[in-house]
Each structure stands twice: as C-alpha cells, then as structure tokens.
Amino acid sequence: MSATPEHAPAPAPAPAAAAQLLARIRADRRAERWVSAFERDWGKALEDSRHSYSLAPLYDVVRGWQVRLDTTPAVDAFLDSGMDDSDFVPLDDVLGPRR
Numbered sequence: 001m002s003a004t005p006e007h008a009p010a011p012a013p014a015p016a017a018a019a020q021l022l023a024r025i026r027a028d029r030r031a032e033r034w035v036s037a038f039e040r041d042w043g044k045a046l047e048d049s050r051h052s053y054s055l056a057p058l059y060d061v062v063r064g065w066q067v068r069l070d071t072t073p074a075v076d077a078f079l080d081s082g083m084d085d086s087d088f089v090p091l092d093d094v095l096g097p098r099r
Contacts, residue, residue, distance in 0.1 A: 012055070013062040018042060021065050028072065038065055064095055 014020075025034045041064070045057035 013059055017062045024069050067095060
C-alpha cells in the first residue's frame with residue numbers, strides 16, 4: 001500500500017498564467033478567433049469566481065487553454081498530413097465540458 005494519493009489535485013497555475021496565455025494566443029495564427037474566445041471564457045470564469053468565492057473556474061480556463069495551445073502543433077501536423085479526419089473525436093470528449 002502506498003501513502004501517495006491516487007489522485008492528487010493539479011497545482012494551481014502561476015498568478016501571471018492568464019496573461020502569458022493571452023500573449024501566446026495573440027502570437028498564434030488563429031489569434032483573430034482565439035483572443036475573443038479566451039476573453040469570453042475568462043470573463044465567464046471571473047463572474048463564476050465572484051459568485052462562488054473560488055478560483056477553480058479561473059484555473060479551469062487556464063488549464064483548458066494551456067492544453068489547447070500545447071496540442072496545436074500536433075493538430076496542425078495531423079491536418080497537414082492529409083490524413084482522413086472524418087472520424088473525429090469531439091473536443092469536449094478530450095477536455096471535458098466547457099463551463
């Protein structure tokens with residue numbers, strides 16, 4: 001038996017993580033669409049945090065967008081390879097439902 005918990009909570013993002021993400025999003029070729037999507041998600045998370053007195057909604061947005069940005073090169077490579085993507089997996093199945 002191990003003293004290590006099977007499911008440890010993810011560490012909280014750094015205080016400047018949202019600003020760093022926004023800079024990464026603005027540098028991406030999809031910035032025109034993604035900046036407004038991030039700002040919408042962030043605004044909703046801020047409102048949810050105000051009502052719940054919890055930072056969890058903000059952390060969820062940061063983590064979700066970090067995953068999205070970190071996987072972008074792999075997605076681009078797949079699409080550029082010309083492989084058939086007609087049997088796609090919905091993003092919500094990978095990242096979980098958006099709040």
